[in-house]
Amino acid sequence: MIRLTFPGSAFPPLEVPRGHLLAEHLDGGNAPVLFGCRTGLCGTCAVVVEPAGALGEPSLDEFEVLELVADDVPSPRLACQLRAVDDAALTPCTRWRGGR
Numbered sequence: 001m002i003r004l005t006f007p008g009s010a011f012p013p014l015e016v017p018r019g020h021l022l023a024e025h026l027d028g029g030n031a032p033v034l035f036g037c038r039t040g041l042c043g044t045c046a047v048v049v050e051p052a053g054a055l056g057e058p059s060l061d062e063f064e065v066l067e068l069v070a071d072d073v074p075s076p077r078l079a080c081q082l083r084a085v086d087d088a089a090l091t092p093c094t095r096w097r098g099g100r
């Protein structure tokens with residue numbers, strides 16, 4: 001199992017089977033990450049991943065969306081595109097920037 005944490009939120013750590021899509025496990029009403037399209041197009045789910053690279057590198061398509069919505073944060077990813085491959089902390093980009 002992969003352990004995911006959500007710094008700055010009251011959401012408890014989440015245990016996800018290796019290889020599963022995170023979005024399948026973050027669809028509750030109070031999930032710490034907001035989703036929109038769930039297809040990698042809207043950028044709503046942009047998160048900072050720590051440690052950087054823990055959940056792999058973005059595809060070219062994901063990278064292009066991240067350039068538009070999260071070019072000012074380190075190691076961003078689109079949560080809807082992530083699979084659980086290693087323990088990581090996820091912080092929504094809006095919270096990382098000081099928003100809510």
Ligand code: FES
Nearest residue numbers: 036037038043080
């Ligand atoms: S929910 Fe739209 S890019 Fe992830």
